[in-house]
Amino acid sequence: MSFCSDCFKAVTHDGTPEGQMTEIGGIPCYVATPTVDYPKDKIVLFLTDAHGMGLVNNKLLADDYARNGFKTIVPDLFNGDPVPVAALSPDAPPFDWPSWLPKHGSAQTRPLIDAVMSALKAEGVSDFACCGYCFGARYTFDLAFERLIKVAAVAHPSLLKRPEDIETYRDKAIAPLLINGCTHDPVFPPADQDKADEILKDFTPGYKRVYWEGATHGFAVKGDLSDPEVWKAKSGAFKETVEWFNKYM
Numbered sequence: 001m002s003f004c005s006d007c008f009k010a011v012t013h014d015g016t017p018e019g020q021m022t023e024i025g026g027i028p029c030y031v032a033t034p035t036v037d038y039p040k041d042k043i044v045l046f047l048t049d050a051h052g053m054g055l056v057n058n059k060l061l062a063d064d065y066a067r068n069g070f071k072t073i074v075p076d077l078f079n080g081d082p083v084p085v086a087a088l089s090p091d092a093p094p095f096d097w098p099s100w101l102p103k104h105g106s107a108q109t110r111p112l113i114d115a116v117m118s119a120l121k122a123e124g125v126s127d128f129a130c131c132g133y134c135f136g137a138r139y140t141f142d143l144a145f146e147r148l149i150k151v152a153a154v155a156h157p158s159l160l161k162r163p164e165d166i167e168t169y170r171d172k173a174i175a176p177l178l179i180n181g182c183t184h185d186p187v188f189p190p191a192d193q194d195k196a197d198e199i200l201k202d203f204t205p206g207y208k209r210v211y212w213e214g215a216t217h218g219f220a221v222k223g224d225l226s227d228p229e230v231w232k233a234k235s236g237a238f239k240e241t242v243e244w245f246n247k248y249m
């Protein structure tokens with residue numbers, strides 16, 4: 001299973017993005033820059049869910065990373081063709097993701113990420129932390145397999161082969177890995193999360209999984225923040241990720 005119905009549900013969060021849109025390596029990117037001094041050779045690469053920058057939540061979350069001292073880059077992973085926010089409307093027809101997904105596989109997506117990273121390296125960036133949400137988690141894993149990132153964090157990952165990708169992470173990656181998982185997640189259910197713990201229990205670079213009881217796939221980006229339990233899970237997952245990056249970046 002590549003996606004679930006929750007991949008195409010979201011509550012839009014309130015707020016005005018504080019970053020800027022620019023092109024990096026020819027790819028449109030949202031850039032959130034700390035207002036305090038920060039290490040210019042370190043970047044957080046924020047790989048979004050399928051709604052990309054069309055969903056304001058992703059920009060607001062990037063701003064939150066910047067407030068914690070990380071310059072954060074959000075690349076357009078979809079060549080201007082993310083899952084439209086209009087698909088979130090209650091009266092919208094079901095989104096045809098089986099037709100959309102083949103247009104946004106690794107052959108189309110990975111070159112966009114590579115172009116951004118190459119351009120950033122040319123500007124002096126040497127260390128990348130990578131956070132991947134849903135769709136973006138696939139590419140967080142791939143970058144870790146190739147040892148292109150220093151530290152990794154994913155939340156409610158999609159598009160992973162389980163347990164094969166977890167085993168590959170153990171065997172090939174050297175980036176410490178944080179997983180924010182949850183109860184209601186058809187594409188990375190608790191049984192698979194437990195299996196990841198078993199596989200990665202002796203992963204010496206560093207491994208941690210945090211389980212958010214009662215939360216639903218997508219909680220770390222696009223849940224209903226008026227629900228105290230959703231707010232607790234979303235803010236908690238963010239805090240865990242910031243602490244993980246601070247520890248290993």
